[in-house]
Amino acid sequence: MYNRHRNERTVLVANGPSLKPHESRVSAPETVIGVNKIFIGFKKLGFYPRYYVAVNGKVIAQSVERIKSMNCVKFIGHRGAELLPEDGLTYHIETRNPRRAFVMTFRRAFSRWTVTYAALQVAYHLGFKEVVIIGMDHRYEYTGAPNEACKLDGPDPNHFSPDLLRWAAMG
Secondary structure (H helix, E strand, O other), X not given: OOOOOOOOEEEEEOOOHHHHHHOOOOOOOOEEEEEOOHHHHHHHHOOOOOEEEEOOHHHHHHHXXXXXXXXXXXXXXXXXXXXXXXXXXXXXXXXXOHHHOOOOEOOEOOOOOOHHHHHHHHHHHOOOOEEEEEOOOOXXXXXXXXXXXXXXXXXXXXXXXXXXXXXXHHO
């Protein structure tokens, strides 16, 4: 897959609340990379990604059936690899090695605690020259330590869909 999209442009679609104003901005000819629980918005956002990246074990565990059903190329981090075996569309990427932080090989990308960082490495490995990111906020309303599991009551203010965490609990 190295340089498959040499010198092309891609749109990396994250899951933040700022995605709402961009609902109609992802046009059909764009090659889209979606992350985490972007599948919740497929109908509302009106696009389907060509590539998908997930590296958070909790996200993968909560969404395993939905991720399996996606008809696109998927890059899955080591924290969820046992739940999603490799096949013609699913590839495992090692995300634990900080020495490879800026070099994506077919099997390695360093996540730096965010799927966006891993997705950018995937994009550049695929050869994209330009990456437009929408829906990436990285400002969260929460209490507790970063990456700590917590329970949120009510709508989710940190993602494009207020039902994101409610779906996770049901899904």
